[in-house]
Amino acid sequence: MRLIKTGLILMALVLTGCASQIQVQQADSWPGRENIEASAAITALVQQASTQRQEGLYREAIYTLERALRIAPNEPLIYQQMAWTRFEQQRLQEAEQLARRGISLSRSPAQREQFEILLDKINRDDT
Amino acid sequence: MTRKPTRSKKNKTTSRKRFGKAAKPSFFHRFRSTLIKLAITGLAVLMMLLAWVDAIITEKFDGRKWQIPAKVYASPLELYEGRQIDPDKLQKQLKQQGYQAVSNVRRPGTFSRQGNGYVIYSRGFHFPDGDEEPRKAKVRIAGDKVTSLRDHRGSVLPLLRLDPQLIGGIYPSSYEDRLLIRSEQTPKYLIPGLLAVEDRDFYDHFGLSVSGIARAFWVNLQAGGVVQGGSTLTQQLVKSFYLSNERTLTRKAKEALMSIALDLRYDKDEILETYLNEIYLGQQGRRAIHGFGLASQFYFSQPLQELDLARTALLVGIVKGPSYYNPRRYPQRARARRNLVLDVMVSEGLVPKAEAERSKRLPLGVVSRAQLDGNAFPAYLDLVKQQLRQDYDNQDLTSEGLRIFTHMDPLLQRQAQTSMSGALQQLDRKGKPRLQGAMVVTSAQTGDVLAVVGDRQSGYAGFNRAIEARRPVGSLLKPAIYLTALQQGYTLGSIISDAPVEVQGTKESWKPRNYDKKSHGNVLLYDALLKSYNQAAARLGMQLGLDNVLATFQTLGLNASIPAYPSVLLGSSALSPLEMTAMYQTFATGGFRAQPRAIRAVVNAQGETLKRYALEITQVVADEPMALVRHAMTGVMKEGTGRGVYRQLDPAIRVAGKTGTTNDQRDSWFAGFSDDLLAVVWVGNDDNTPTHLTGSSGALRVWGNFMQRVAPRSLHEPLGERIRWTWIDRSNGLKGRKMCDNTVRLPYVAGTEPAGSSRRCGTGIRSKPEVSPPAADKKESLLDKFKAWFQS
Numbered sequence: 001m002r003l004i005k006t007g008l009i010l011m012a013l014v015l016t017g018c019a020s021q022i023q024v025q026q027a028d029s030w031p032g033r034e035n036i037e038a039s040a041a042i043t044a045l046v047q048q049a050s051t052q053r054q055e056g057l058y059r060e061a062i063y064t065l066e067r068a069l070r071i072a073p074n075e076p077l078i079y080q081q082m083a084w085t086r087f088e089q090q091r092l093q094e095a096e097q098l099a100r101r102g103i104s105l106s107r108s109p110a111q112r113e114q115f116e117i118l119l120d121k122i123n124r125d126d127t
Numbered sequence: 128m129t130r131k132p133t134r135s136k137k138n139k140t141t142s143r144k145r146f147g148k149a150a151k152p153s154f155f156h157r158f159r160s161t162l163i164k165l166a167i168t169g170l171a172v173l174m175m176l177l178a179w180v181d182a183i184i185t186e187k188f189d190g191r192k193w194q195i196p197a198k199v200y201a202s203p204l205e206l207y208e209g210r211q212i213d214p215d216k217l218q219k220q221l222k223q224q225g226y227q228a229v230s231n232v233r234r235p236g237t238f239s240r241q242g243n244g245y246v247i248y249s250r251g252f253h254f255p256d257g258d259e260e261p262r263k264a265k266v267r268i269a270g271d272k273v274t275s276l277r278d279h280r281g282s283v284l285p286l287l288r289l290d291p292q293l294i295g296g297i298y299p300s301s302y303e304d305r306l307l308i309r310s311e312q313t314p315k316y317l318i319p320g321l322l323a324v325e326d327r328d329f330y331d332h333f334g335l336s337v338s339g340i341a342r343a344f345w346v347n348l349q350a351g352g353v354v355q356g357g358s359t360l361t362q363q364l365v366k367s368f369y370l371s372n373e374r375t376l377t378r379k380a381k382e383a384l385m386s387i388a389l390d391l392r393y394d395k396d397e398i399l400e401t402y403l404n405e406i407y408l409g410q411q412g413r414r415a416i417h418g419f420g421l422a423s424q425f426y427f428s429q430p431l432q433e434l435d436l437a438r439t440a441l442l443v444g445i446v447k448g449p450s451y452y453n454p455r456r457y458p459q460r461a462r463a464r465r466n467l468v469l470d471v472m473v474s475e476g477l478v479p480k481a482e483a484e485r486s487k488r489l490p491l492g493v494v495s496r497a498q499l500d501g502n503a504f505p506a507y508l509d510l511v512k513q514q515l516r517q518d519y520d521n522q523d524l525t526s527e528g529l530r531i532f533t534h535m536d537p538l539l540q541r542q543a544q545t546s547m548s549g550a551l552q553q554l555d556r557k558g559k560p561r562l563q564g565a566m567v568v569t570s571a572q573t574g575d576v577l578a579v580v581g582d583r584q585s586g587y588a589g590f591n592r593a594i595e596a597r598r599p600v601g602s603l604l605k606p607a608i609y610l611t612a613l614q615q616g617y618t619l620g621s622i623i624s625d626a627p628v629e630v631q632g633t634k635e636s637w638k639p640r641n642y643d644k645k646s647h648g649n650v651l652l653y654d655a656l657l658k659s660y661n662q663a664a665a666r667l668g669m670q671l672g673l674d675n676v677l678a679t680f681q682t683l684g685l686n687a688s689i690p691a692y693p694s695v696l697l698g699s700s701a702l703s704p705l706e707m708t709a710m711y712q713t714f715a716t717g718g719f720r721a722q723p724r725a726i727r728a729v730v731n732a733q734g735e736t737l738k739r740y741a742l743e744i745t746q747v748v749a750d751e752p753m754a755l756v757r758h759a760m761t762g763v764m765k766e767g768t769g770r771g772v773y774r775q776l777d778p779a780i781r782v783a784g785k786t787g788t789t790n791d792q793r794d795s796w797f798a799g800f801s802d803d804l805l806a807v808v809w810v811g812n813d814d815n816t817p818t819h820l821t822g823s824s825g826a827l828r829v830w831g832n833f834m835q836r837v838a839p840r841s842l843h844e845p846l847g848e849r850i851r852w853t854w855i856d857r858s859n860g861l862k863g864r865k866m867c868d869n870t871v872r873l874p875y876v877a878g879t880e881p882a883g884s885s886r887r888c889g890t891g892i893r894s895k896p897e898v899s900p901p902a903a904d905k906k907e908s909l910l911d912k913f914k915a916w917f918q919s
Contacts, residue, residue, distance in 0.1 A: 037209030044285030062741050063256040073572035
């Protein structure tokens with residue numbers, strides 16, 4: 001059951017084109033065990049935020065992601081999305097802190113790696 | 128007595144008449160020019176008067192008509208699969224928000240329930256992130272969790288966001304409150320009913336209505352009392368909008384003049400809409416309820432457009448005398464008035480008789496005072512105001528019609544208040560003053576303030592102990608001392624001394640004692656925190672350097688200036704629960720500073736977002752020392768001063784925290800968190816007299832009561848590539864064995880584990896495990912068992 005659900009989510013993310021920006025993580029790490037039951041809601045919000053971001057509605061995207069955080073406060077994927085949003089806004093300090101927060105909540109090396117990639121980018125932009 | 132002058136007057140008139148008749152041509156001739164002059168002057172005065180009246184009228188009517196107090200909203204209830212919610216609490220929340228229970232759900236603002244299945248038709252709402260359309264959804268709940276959420280077609284609905292609950296306003300000194308509506312937003316029968324009862328000729332008269340006055344007189348005569356007033360809506364509006372309440376002829380004349388001027392200048396519909404928003408319709412304490420929009424919320428907790436015929440008729444009836452027909456105080460009177468309004472509507476041909484008769488049999492539908500008070504959260508509002516004042520001045524807040532979106536969670540807020548009131552009632556002692564308490568609850572990971580309790584009594588709007596009461600915090604600051612130590616290279620297994628300690632001050636020396644008045648010799652740093660040893664903490668704090676410890680306080684988010692006296696190590700500083708929340712937030716988030724935030728966004732009257740308060744976090748403590756101190760704080764709950772909590776809480780849920788008790792048990796504190804919630808509790812007496820409580824026997828009881836109600840998420844064990852777990856002999860801090868007495872499994876940063884092994888257990892002491900074995904250690908434990916068996 002769980003596998004089917006995670007598979008579906010992964011597919012949804014790929015289909016909606018999040019893959020290019022979010023760098024979809026391994027199926028076993030998203031969402032976290034405690035958040036699996038709420039995955040439909042989290043996925044919907046993450047997708048909505050992604051659309052808002054693509055339309056340049058950064059403030060709205062962050063608001064939407066905060067709604068997602070309310071549901072799954074320890075979900076690294078949401079922090080990853082927030083960090084990307086801030087990165088695109090060139091609010092690099094905030095992006096970096098959000099990425100760090102994501103790392104501290106990560107449950108696998110693969111997840112951490114995604115954040116390291118983002119941190120690298122931020123540092124390059126910062127200099 | 129009055130006859131005499133009358134007669135003399137009469138005589139005078141007759142004589143003047145006679146005289147006048149004879150002298151008429153010459154009189155007219157003589158005074159003609161004066162009369163013309165007088166007439167011109169009179170006309171000029173009248174025109175000036177009209178111009179003056181017109182100026183008064185237009186000034187207020189053209190500009191912004193009212194000062195609209197800011198409205199404050201709670202966080203909206205969101206339903207989704209996996210959402211934890213008690214089905215009864217859901218129903219209570221729906222009722223609180225004025226959702227009507229019906230058998231067939233057909234319009235927004237209604238719901239039906241069958242067992243644990245709901246059909247909810249949500250109201251639409253304009254949120255800072257966009258519009259939420261009304262939505263009909265089927266919700267199934269099992270085991271206090273939403274297991275299925277479908278839309279009206281049966282497809283999976285990821286989320287259902289309800290309209291947010293209105294939790295209060297920020298009022299000007301006049302305490303006049305209203306919720307603006309447009310004429311189109313009124314229910315079907317409101318305007319026709321209002322006109323039928325209050326002013327039938329509204330669209331035909333010129334501001335005053337002669338036939339209206341005559342009719343009212345006739346109706347009242349027939350009814351044997353005042354049923355109808357003779358004032359037009361325009362007059363009523365003028366009276367309420369421009370004039371004082373005095374009953375003088377001059378005022379009456381002014382009212383008439385201004386009504387005519389208003390009618391001349393403005394469109395009838397505009398006058399009507401202004402009336403709908405202006406008219407006084409009720410009172411709640413100092414707060415005056417104006418306009419039908421707010422009155423609908425005030426009496427029915429419903430948006431105006433959702434009102435049925437009976438409720439519409441009641442509002443129309445109340446116009447005549449909001450205090451006389453107060454439906455909460457005089458339900459019989461209000462009912463009779465409502466039914467009279469329904470009769471008038473029938474006789475005017477507005478509604479069919481059968482429908483009116485059906486409506487007459489309905490109860491008033493007014494929400495109780497208790498339910499109304501249940502929507503007031505003054506303690507939380509205090510925090511909202513405090514945070515708003517950093518960015519807005521009072522004038523903007525009380526007049527611009529701003530809408531403030533907050534993080535307040537009404538369900539959690541109610542549970543926090545219930546826990547406080549319930550637990551304190553159990554803790555009260557006969558013959559002693561009633562205990563007081565305060566509590567702040569935030570989201571552990573983000574610092575969103577979810578609930579604030581400022582008094583043991585719910586709805587109390589006075590001294591807010593959560594924000595304003597600063598009391599010594601006792602041992603609540605100790606985790607910061609130990610964190611400083613861990614940052615400086617100590618480990619949880621470091622041995623520190625709990626021997627008596629004396630610190631030389633400039634005037635006198637400071638000799639803190641342990642709570643049990645005993646010294647415990649050399650102890651693990653971990654145990655010193657668990658047992659809250661004062662001597663160990665004071666000595667360690669001084670060894671680390673007072674300045675360093677103070678710097679840690681600040682790093683963690685304690686913004687209050689704390690004097691550099693040694694006694695602050697043991698919490699002699701007076702701080703508020705909110706200030707302690709800011710500090711514990713950093714522990715709860717694992718080293719990231721996130722200010723406690725009450726406000727999400729501020730939106731102006733036009734629906735544009737003025738300001739958002741987005742999540743801002745900054746890492747201030749490195750992961751590893753933070754992970755270690757957090758682990759020690761879970762130890763406090765498992766086997767230290769906080770262990771009593773597991774009498775209330777499921778032992779499978781890991782939580783972390785710290786107790787605090789001050790001299791003579793004047794203050795009882797507890798601050799602690801789960802993976803999702805942080806709560807800080809203070810219990811004590813307002814007059815600062817001693818209680819009979821420690822942090823464990825007082826504040827922790829409130830905290831535990833709350834946590835047990837809300838089923839928090841369990842904390843994770845410290846993770847990370849560099850974390851190593853080792854069994855430690857508690858008596859000497861060396862590596863021990865699980866099977867030995869007095870050992871504990873502790874996390875270390877790789878490379879900091881003790882080098883030597885304790886020989887105590889190897890000398891043939893038969894031992895039993897003190898800490899329940901975690902599943903991951905099965906192998907090791909079997910091996911250890913084997914060894915222990917051999918050794919014994």
